[in-house]
Amino acid sequence: MTRPAFKPGPLVWVALFVLAALLPLLQPGGFVLDVAINVMIWSMLAYGLNVMLGYTGQLPLAHAGFFGIGAYAVGILTLREGWNFWLAWPAAVALCALGGLLLGLVAFRTRGDAFSIFTLGVGVIIALVINKWDDLTGGNDGLNGVPPASSLLGIDFSKSANFYYVALAALALTVLVVARTRQSVFGRSLVAIRGGEDLARSAGIDVFSHKLRALMLSTAIAGLAGGVYAAYVGFLGSAVTGPTTTFTVLLYLLVGGVGTLAGPLLGTGLIYVALQFMKGLQDYQYIVFGPLLVLLVLFAPQGLAGLWNRAQMRRASARTERAVDHA
């Protein structure tokens, strides 16, 4: 029997990233690079969400807030404090991990629905504070003129074609970390928690500390994505840190396939690229997105990766049947 699960092996991933690394050599227009970098940023955020929703089975709705914390930390540190981007970025990631720890200490006192609603409340607070704290974040006017990434090892990363590699490396790191985590004992314990908290606890898993660490990883990834966003876009507004962003990324994740390694990249790439080709549709975006979300959870809750799995399994079982017939 073929392997039924939609799991591109390590070789496929390496090939994919090598191909992606070759893209700027083709001298594509700025538009292609822009779309590619955006897809990478948003799929990183989707990977972060996937660690919680896909592996741990908890739906946190504060992710855009942590994305915002990461982005604003990079923005404020480089613009106001004159830090080097390569220092500010890890600092932002660490800050988000710390934020995740603090959130988890309180939020994991609730579970299930209450956890989601609680984190949604926290997400709103983060967006509101960013919007109102004029002295620190520029408030409604936003933070304008965040400097692009500075040179490192003699490479000038302020050029879009070079910055592409920063985003690609960050995405590769994210995929690698998430994949390694999923394979580890820690990752398996998370999946056990998804299956049933009480059962996992009875098997000797420290549920609270596992969920806490998963949340920290998840928010750290959100901060990583935020840092890339800040340096790439150069302008930060509070709107992007609100729940709408979280929900949009949730849609990407659902389309691709929750709990799979390929899902976040697949879903983000597909929806984001499709939207670029339907600019006229952007006003209608949520008239389409809304019902799409509903239809997805009703009929294909596992997303594209899930549909692929089902097709594979059907083919595999058909093959076995044929083999039996021939026997």
Add this chain to the structure above:
Amino acid sequence: MTILFQQLSNALALGGVYALVALGLTLVYGVMRVPNFAHGGLYMLGAYFTYAVLNGLGVPYVVALLIAAVAVALLAALLERLVFYPLRNAPHVHAMIAAIGVLFFFEAVVQRIWGADFKQIAEPIPGILNVGGVVITWQRLLVILASVLAMLGLNFFLKRTLTGATIEAMSQSREGARLVGIDVNRVGMLTFAISGALAAVAAALIAPIVSVAPSMGEVMNLKVFAIIILGGMGSVPGAIVGAFLLAFAEVFGGFYINLDFADVIGFAALVLVLAIRPQGLFRRGT
């Protein structure tokens, strides 16, 4: 002292509206065990339906309010059939995500039809009432009275009628309710309809005071969720107490501390309560 009473009347009116919206949400949660993220969307639609009926048909305010309530009730029942009923056995996260999709959809459709700008609904009884120096608008008084009336009506319905008792029974135990012969599907639809009607009434009441905009549902959504977590999810008295607590925290916090952060104060109170009592104020255990 006058200012205190002034703020008090504001808080009472706001609390009444919060309570009506939160009651619908907590009823649905009690019966269906579904956090209906689309609830804020129903609230927003209630305001727009009132606006449309008032301007389109030129009927009196009360008639417009009732028409909007019926329309949103029907829509909510339809929503239960099309979305939440098929998802009743799926993981909770699925129903939540579907509800978010519905909320997006409502908002986008309303924005397409009526535009993103604010709409005004004229006060049915303009003017103010002056009681010993305390100035209160007729509309605020109307909001307070109508919301109390609606809450009393709901209480009578839940406690004194057979249909209401089935809702209570189902929120206590779905299986038990089914065993004694309650049609759980019908009760589910009915609960959704009631929650929609309550949300529409609340929206129609507050619409002349705040203005009507597509985003009003999102903000209200977060607040009523904060309220029902505060009160204990599924608890009816908890929703009412939570609603007034939040309204008082917002009005007085906004007045005495900082108006810009009025919204944050409400959520901060929620975070605080949950940190101390994760199961909410009115629910034992989890």
